[in-house]
Amino acid sequence: AEGNVSPVQMISAMEDAFGVHPGQRRNHIKGSCALGSFKGLAAGASYSRSALFSGQAIPVVARFSLGGGNPAAKDADKGVRGMALEFKLPGGALQHMTMINVPVFGAAKPQTFYDLLLALKPDPDTQRPDPAKVKAFVDSHPDFQAMAAFTQSHNPPASYANSPYYSLHAFQFLDKDNQATLVRWHFSPQDGEKPLTDAEREQAPANFLEQALIDRAAKGPVNWDMYLTLGQPGDPDNDPSHPWPQDRQQVKVGTLSITQAMAQDQGNCGPINFDPMVVADGIAVTDDPVLRARSAAYALSFGKRLSGQ
Numbered sequence: 001a002e003g004n005v006s007p008v009q010m011i012s013a014m015e016d017a018f019g020v021h022p023g024q025r026r027n028h029i030k031g032s033c034a035l036g037s038f039k040g041l042a043a044g045a046s047y048s049r050s051a052l053f054s055g056q057a058i059p060v061v062a063r064f065s066l067g068g069g070n071p072a073a074k075d076a077d078k079g080v081r082g083m084a085l086e087f088k089l090p091g092g093a094l095q096h097m098t099m100i101n102v103p104v105f106g107a108a109k110p111q112t113f114y115d116l117l118l119a120l121k122p123d124p125d126t127q128r129p130d131p132a133k134v135k136a137f138v139d140s141h142p143d144f145q146a147m148a149a150f151t152q153s154h155n156p157p158a159s160y161a162n163s164p165y166y167s168l169h170a171f172q173f174l175d176k177d178n179q180a181t182l183v184r185w186h187f188s189p190q191d192g193e194k195p196l197t198d199a200e201r202e203q204a205p206a207n208f209l210e211q212a213l214i215d216r217a218a219k220g221p222v223n224w225d226m227y228l229t230l231g232q233p234g235d236p237d238n239d240p241s242h243p244w245p246q247d248r249q250q251v252k253v254g255t256l257s258i259t260q261a262m263a264q265d266q267g268n269c270g271p272i273n274f275d276p277m278v279v280a281d282g283i284a285v286t287d288d289p290v291l292r293a294r295s296a297a298y299a300l301s302f303g304k305r306l307s308g309q
């Protein structure tokens with residue numbers, strides 16, 4: 001079926017798929033907090049007047065996470081890893097970037113993501129998703145396939161520090177003359193990309209990502225370079241399942257340094273809603289329906305967990 005999916009439908013499908021864990025996120029439930037700063041480059045300032053690219057160090061509160069709503073998920077499980085950033089700009093404005101480590105998203109429209117959640121609802125008899133329903137979902141949603149192929153063919157990272165993270169959505173960067181440039185961005189790890197080997201995946205304990213990040217940050221800043229990908233006329237601005245052609249120009253616009261990590265109940269990322277539509281002057285959202293559905297669903301998840309539901 002086509003049509004708008006309300007946040008109430010979306011979160012209720014998420015709760016049916018993953019269960020309800022009171023006070024916690026309905027998705028990306030397992031994660032860790034971190035702190036650091038971001039330094040922008042003049043190259044960024046030529047596309048966006050955001051204070052991000054002033055060259056001053058901008059304080060950042062971060063959260064790293066596993067996709068999905070299972071708090072007992074294993075860190076070696078295949079699937080999505082997230083990096084959510086809240087930049088505290090001078091004067092009190094906030095900029096969010098809420099990214100995953102997959103370069104293509106599995107839904108052109110909120111309906112596809114909703115249909116996936118419906119297909120993942122555990123069968124009462126087996127307590128597992130019904131494989132026939134999952135297959136029917138996959139067969140009927142071509143926009144899901146690129147992301148599924150990517151997550152199945154890539155082992156997860158050995159550390160959050162060894163993964164890139166992608167905006168997926170396109171945003172408008174606005175310069176000082178209000179000239180707009182359509183961009184996507186990603187953060188590339190200076191520590192390099194390092195997936196677990198198959199043997200490491202089998203032997204890995206359930207929980208290692210948090211301690212690995214704490215240990216790594218204790219040795220010195222963990223850096224990611226931020227790159228823009230510049231859109232060309234005709235590149236879609238409203239479909240995170242649709243990659244742009246490979247030849248699009250990339251521009252390095254800054255570096256994120258994570259200096260400290262901690263458990264999510266010991267840091268200040270817990271009560272933040274990393275809504276990806278929180279943008280400050282110089283960056284603007286498009287009418288991407290997936291981005292809009294995210295914002296609505298995050299608000300509901302946030303309201304529930306803050307009130308102990």
Ligand code: HEM
Nearest residue numbers: 025027028063082083084099100113168274297298301302
């Ligand atoms: C329609 C599609 C999507 C829906 C309905 C959805 C829903 C959600 C919800 C409900 C949360 C928990 C929010 C909270 O309680 O604070 C969440 C977290 C998250 N989502 Fe999404 N999401 C979608 C797509 C995406 C995409 C495309 C990305 C990446 C580009 C993404 C990355 C993340 C990350 C990194 C988190 C964890 C944020 C944190 O650490 O607090 N999601 N999502």
